[in-house]
Amino acid sequence: MKQTKWYSKLIIITFITFSLPFQTLAANDNFTVSANAAFAVDYETGKILYNQNGDEPLGIASMTKLITAYIVFDEVNKGNIAWDDTIKISDTLKKMSKNPDLSNIPIEDKHVYTVKEALYGSLISSANSLTSALAEHISGTEIKFVDRMYDQLKIWGITDASLVTASGLGNEDMGKTIYPGSGKKDENMMSARSMAIVGQHLITDFPEVLEITSLPSTTILKNSTKDGIEIWNSNGMLDGFYYYMEGVDGLKTGTTPLAGDCFIGTATRNGHRIITVVMGTEEGFNRFEETGKLMTYIYDNWSYEVIKKKGAPADKKTIDVHHGKEKTADIILAEDLAVWTNKEDKDIKLFFETTKKQVTRKQKVAAPKDKGYVVGKEYVYNTKDTLGYLTTEDEKLDVVDVVLKNDIKKENIFMQGWHWLTRS
Template sequence: MKQMKQRLGIFLLVITAIIPLPIHTLAAENDFSSPASAAFAVDYDTGKVFYNQNADEPLGIASMTKLITAYIVFDEIEKGTISWEDKVPVSDKLKKMSKNPDLSNIPIKDKHDYTVKDALEASLISSANSLTSALAELISGSEIKFVDRMYKQLDDWNIKDGYLVTASGLGNEDMGKDIYPGSKKTDENLLSARSMAIVAREIITDFPEVLEIASSPSRAISDGTTIWNSNEMLPDFDYYTEGVDGLKTGTTPLAGACFVGTAKRGDQRIITVVMDVDPEYSRFQETANLMNYVYDNWSYKTVLKKGEPSSQSTISINKGKKDKASIVLTEDLSVWTKNDNQNIKLFFEPNKKQLTKKKKVNAPKKKGYIVGSEHVYNTTDTLGYLTKEEEIHDVSKVALKTDIERANFFIQIWQSITKR
């Protein structure tokens, strides 16, 4: 069992339900900041990081946890082990919890049979804790066993900084006596902002239907209850922001106000995370600020197009009719860069396995033979990518533009004499 390395403190979360929260004033474009313990923004398709403010420290994630649980629910449905219309048993303990006004829930009606569809929608839209725990019990027999399944899912995503104790994001203090083995009464779920962005991208990629649920301002479930979305960035809400169609809020005294959001404008989808936002500010306004900052200041620029010469326009030929041959890109080469920063550099890297020790191409070879790679990078951009594996996005293969023919025997002798 996983052990908590340090005792976690409990912080008072100040909630201002009536007085409007102040709007955080943005700093200059090159000095953006967020009044949060962590803030992170990343491109969905390429994994390019646009903003990183303490994104690698594990912090409380509260109900953002429910995205991990939802992923497992979608996975079980896809495998056929459960179905949307299966009934979800709700224990007396969870029914009692559902009526606790201090916890996010919908009151469970005693004689009503809730379906998997009901429970997942309530979990993702209104952040219902009791029905989330009921889903965990349906799938694994107990919430404790389900947490083990959640750990396995994190391992599958190569996420190593997670600490989990519940399926819903509630802390152990709200779970009674049945807490995760080895954990303390004060423990809650922890994850870094970077890892939370990975979770969001995984569920959107594998189960894009999550957006259809998460983007619903409200829905009626089978017991007749209308559930309202806790995401106030959707249409007709106070913090409506262009393109936002998800994803999940989270709030506990330890975690503070959190939100993992996603928006799509044009062809570009981004994922943002804000964690433990200063209570004087709105997590939704801060997310909007971060999203607007990304869309206003970052662009994906094509530096070289397919078929254009590499930065090293030719390569030497060994035993060929010609000394050199033209080399070109096999695909467009693009790079993310801030609009006010054009410090872009190119360099050609030969493929040693394809060349001689003197970095020449042995003739004969056909057009399209790969001789190396063209790399592009911004000399002042240190943000990198969501994962190390994704840094290949700034690379294009380079190949021979035309066929190269082998020189005849006499020409090869002459080349040897002249050391060409």
């Protein structure tokens, strides 16, 4: 987003004034999550609501499967593959599917998986072999698919990722074929912030993913087995599970020895969806309990406040008019102006700035103009907030257009001449 120079300087000064390490900022210093990293963001606005070491790349384990899922949805959307396409599963992947130490659905020769069923197995049961099979179906090899994953992350502006598999398994579990240039013990790494960006894009572009991730269980392979195979979701916060929490409908768990227990969750309450990321839960603590604590903290302490309603006067109530019958014109907000605030720590400030293309060099509106004509922007910010936004592009939601309240008419040519003479 293109922000004004003044606004950009203001944000920089605010950050310097607080002079706190960005990766450890939280709205309430007394609240912590028992994990190596924790992060929370408002899905719609990208406002960061909690950041505990959220910028350090850590193991993401099977949370990786969300990147793979995005590419699967994208390929179907482009018509390159179809949901009912059957996928070939190699003997190597079939053998891997029966490894009791890995998360999988055992695959038999008689099992015929469609793209849709494989994706369900990947997202619900975290089936590693089916995820790799999807990668091979799309790109020919998993190595080529990892390249595709990197390309997708680049589009999203994510640069801190280190990937070796489509599923989240480490190289130690992949046998002799590993991603070029990677080490034998390498695993997928990414920051909690970047993981939240993945979740935000997945839900935005393919919201139907929530129809899958919200399922406590489902039955697949109805066409190639007698009764099908029932699979259960690894997300313990869904309805009917021990850690159930109202509004939770995704997204993905992850576990490896390096990454520890991880979980990227999402929930909707009071009309607002949030995305949370908990990585490397500390020993003796549960990732779902810690996610529940984080979600409760966000919903209890943060609110999306409408600071000014649509039609309210701008911070500067009028603007000067050039060659108008009136010297000034009333200006109002074109829509509601709102911002996320923490009840413990807020100091709301507003400022108005004209839009250069719509006004003269002397900051006047040249008559005639109809009501609703955009003359500038109204910004809102919380001087106490040091958490910022998921991306700089998200900041645009803290600004609205300011428009003319009424039509402004041009003065007649004789009055224009008189004003010109008197100014000389």
